[in-house]
Amino acid sequence: MPKKYIFLSVVAVGCLFPTRALLAQDAPRDAASTPRIFFDCQGSRCDEDYYRTEIPWVSWVRDRQDADAHMIMTSESTGAGGRVFHLDVVGREQYVEYTDEADFQSLPTATERETLDDLSLSIGLAFARFSQYAGFRDLVDLTATQDGEVVRSAQIVTSEQVNDAWNLWVFNVNGNASLQGEETSTTRRFTGGLSASRVTPTWKQSYRGFLNYNFRKTSFSSRPEFIDEYTDYNFNATVVYSVAELVSLGFTSRVGKSTRQNQAFSAGISPALEFSFWPYDEATRRSLTAFYEVGPVYYEYNELTQAEVIDETLFQQSLTFSIDQRQAWGDLRLNVTGAAYLHDFDRNNLSVGGNVSFRITRGLDLNFGGSYSLVADQLYLPFQELSDDELLAGSRSAGTDKRHMLNLGLSYRFGSIFNNVVNNRFPGGGGSSSGFRPSSGGYRR
Secondary structure (H helix, E strand, C coil): CCHHHHHHHHHHHHHHCCCHHHHHCCCCCCHHHCCEEEEEECCCCCCHHHHHHHCCCCEEECCHHHCCEEEEEEEEECCCCCEEEEEEEEECHHHCCCEEEEEEEECCCCCHHHHHHHHHHHHHHHHHHHHHHHCCCCCCCCCCCHHHCCCCCCCCCCCCCCCCCCCCEEEEEEEEEEEEECCCEEEEEEEEEEEEEEECCCEEEEEEEEEEEEEEEECCCCCCCEEEEEEEEEEEEEEEEECCCCEEEEEEEEEEEECCCCEEEEEEEEEEEEEECCCHHHCCCEEEEEEEEEEEEEEEECCCECCCCCEEEEEEEEEEEEEEEEECCEEEEEEEEEEEECCEEEEEEEEEEEEEEEEEECCEEEEEEEEEEEECCCCCCECCCCCHHHHHHCCCCCCCCEEEEEEEEEEECCCCCECCCCCCCCHHHHCCCCCCCCCCCCCCC
16 A cells, blocks of 8 residues: 555544544634633642643633733641642732632542642632623533532531541651662662641641661772661651730650761750741731740760760750742742850851742743851761761761852743643653663664
8 A cells, every 4th residue: 555545544543533632622712802811829739731721711821911810829738638729819900909819628538630620620710700800701601510419528627526536636657668779889768757747726736757767888999888878767746836816836846866967866845936927827828937946955976076975965946037928929938047055155057048939020030049057056076077988978967167059040931922722742842851762882873
C-alpha cells in the first residue's frame, strides 16, 4: 500500500475515536462576553491546568492588569488534618467596588481528585457570583445532584457537639527508606516520624517525633575510604491556649540528638507568649506577630566543647517578629529573630530572613529572598578541630560568626493575555531529564 494511503488511513481512524481531552475543549466564546479572571495562588492545590479545564466559561488571563476580577486563594491546616481554603475575589477597573469571600474545607481522608473537584466547584461558584454582579449572562447552568438531596461535608466541631471516640485527636505515622549506590559510593537513609495533635477553638496541642538514620561510604584510589554514619532524633511538643482575640499563651518543649551540633542529648522546655497585631482570622492574607519564649535547656555533648565541658544546663530566650502579606501587588514574608543565653548575653544570635514577590508592572515580576545571621551562640563546638572529611561532608558544624544566603529572580511575560487552553500531550515538552538519555559511553548517532 502506498505510504500516503497509510497516512490517510491513520488520520481517518483517529477521527473515528476522538479522545476525551479533545471532546473537553469546547468551542471558544468571544472573550468580550466572558469575565476575565486572574488566578493568584501559591501554596496547596494550585493546579491551574485542572481549574482551567473544569471552568472553561471564563477567560483566564496571565496578568492582573488585564483582569475584570482577581482571585486570591490561600489555605491553612485544620486540626483533623484537612485544609480550609479561602477564596477572595476582588473586582478591578469598572468592578473595583466588588469584593467576595468564600471558604471550602477539605476532608483529611479525601483523595487529590476529590479535593480538586470540590475546589473547582467552589471556585466556579465564586466566578458565577461575580459574573452575575458584572452582568455576564448565559455562561453556565447550575444543576442539582442526587435528586436534589443536600450532602453536607464535615465541619470543624468541638468534642461536645459530636460523639467522637477519638475526642478530636488525630495521629499520623510515616516512614521512608532510600538506597543509592555505585562502584565507589554507597548511601543509605531511613527517616521515620509520628505525630499526634488536637485542635479546638481554645486549645491547640501538637506532639511530633522524628528519627533520621544516614550512612554514606566513599572509596578512593589513593587514600582510605570515608564512612559517615549517624542516627539523630527529636521530639517536639507545643501546647497553646487562646487567652484573648490577639493573645496566646503556651509552652514548647523538645528532646533530641544532633550529631552535626555535637549533641548526644538535649532537652528543654520554654513557656511562650504570642501577640498578633491583626486578628488571627486574617492570617492567610496578612499576619504580624511577636513571639517570645524563655526557659532552661540541658545539653550532653558527644565531645568536649571549646569551653571544656561535656554537659551543661543553661537558660535561653528568643523573640521573633513575623510578618506575612498576601496582597494584589504580591507577597511578603519576613522573620526577625533575636536569641541569647541568660548567663551571658554576648552568647547570642540575630537573624533576619524572608522573601518578596513584587509585581512591578504588567507581566514583570521581581522575586527576592535571603537571610543573614550574626552567630555568637555555638557553645556546642568541639574542642578538637574538625577533620577535612567532616568539613567536606558537612556532617559537623564548623565555627562561624555569620551566615548568609541570597537569591534574586526577575521574570517577564508578554504576548497573548489569554490563558484558557489546556493541552496535556507530551507533558514537560518531551525534554524531561527523567526521560531516556544514553550514558557517556553509550550509543551515539
